[in-house]
Amino acid sequence: MYQYNKDDFENKNSREPADESYYSFDKPASDHSGKEKDIYHYDIENSLNDKEQAVPDAVKEIYEWIESCIFAVVLILVVFIFLFRTATVSGISMNPTLYENERLLLQKIGYTDPEYGDIVVVDRTNTNNPPIIKRVIGKEGDTIDIDFNAGIVYRNGTALEEPYVNEPTFKEETVEFPVTIPENAIFVMGDNRNHSLDSRSDEVGMVDLRRVMGKVIFRFFPFSRAGGF
Numbered sequence: 001m002y003q004y005n006k007d008d009f010e011n012k013n014s015r016e017p018a019d020e021s022y023y024s025f026d027k028p029a030s031d032h033s034g035k036e037k038d039i040y041h042y043d044i045e046n047s048l049n050d051k052e053q054a055v056p057d058a059v060k061e062i063y064e065w066i067e068s069c070i071f072a073v074v075l076i077l078v079v080f081i082f083l084f085r086t087a088t089v090s091g092i093s094m095n096p097t098l099y100e101n102e103r104l105l106l107q108k109i110g111y112t113d114p115e116y117g118d119i120v121v122v123d124r125t126n127t128n129n130p131p132i133i134k135r136v137i138g139k140e141g142d143t144i145d146i147d148f149n150a151g152i153v154y155r156n157g158t159a160l161e162e163p164y165v166n167e168p169t170f171k172e173e174t175v176e177f178p179v180t181i182p183e184n185a186i187f188v189m190g191d192n193r194n195h196s197l198d199s200r201s202d203e204v205g206m207v208d209l210r211r212v213m214g215k216v217i218f219r220f221f222p223f224s225r226a227g228g229f
Contacts, residue, residue: 086106089103094119098216105219105220137199141183142181143157144180145177167193184210185208186212
């Protein structure tokens with residue numbers, strides 16, 4: 001049987017305590033783990049903050065885009081209302097230059113002095129009739145004469161070269177020629193001379209400049225025939 005040795009007891013008690021660092025070995029690990037938790041928590045907060053900031057930025061960009069679109073639409077409306085207007089061709093009186101249902105852009109503002117050859121839209125609300133689209137042949141002070149037998153138009157005694165007409169001017173109406181155009185008026189005819197109601201008829205006569213709605217400057221439909229005048 002083992003006998004308890006007093007020396008063993010004393011030696012056991014006299015042993016130096018274990019190195020304290022052994023017991024504190026886990027402390028750095030604990031601190032390191034804490035730091036990782038802190039960093040992870042910090043990253044989550046930053047990520048959430050970034051997402052929260054990204055949402056307002058995206059909404060702001062959408063609002064700015066919408067504002068830009070609204071501004072562009074308003075600008076276009078202002079331009080078309082005050083500077084330009086559109087018109088649709090009805091009928092065959094301007095063939096072969098213009099055809100039915102073609103869409104035109106008119107210069108409205110600043111067009112006060114029509115030139116020879118301009119294509120204009122004439123307002124006829126004073127006679128409860130729709131507008132007409134014709135070509136300017138004469139201006140105030142001009143004398144217009146037409147030889148209906150030869151189909152030739154004269155302005156101030158000079159025969160006009162008219163490559164735009166569909167056929168020579170044979171159709172005679174109610175106005176007697178020669179005729180002198182009064183002040184602030186123009187004489188207009190359609191390019192399809194024998195199928196056009198224009199200044200040769202008393203129904204239209206000399207067109208007061210105040211009735212000119214605008215000058216045709218561009219055809220935008222159909223796309224295959226789009227172009228300026």
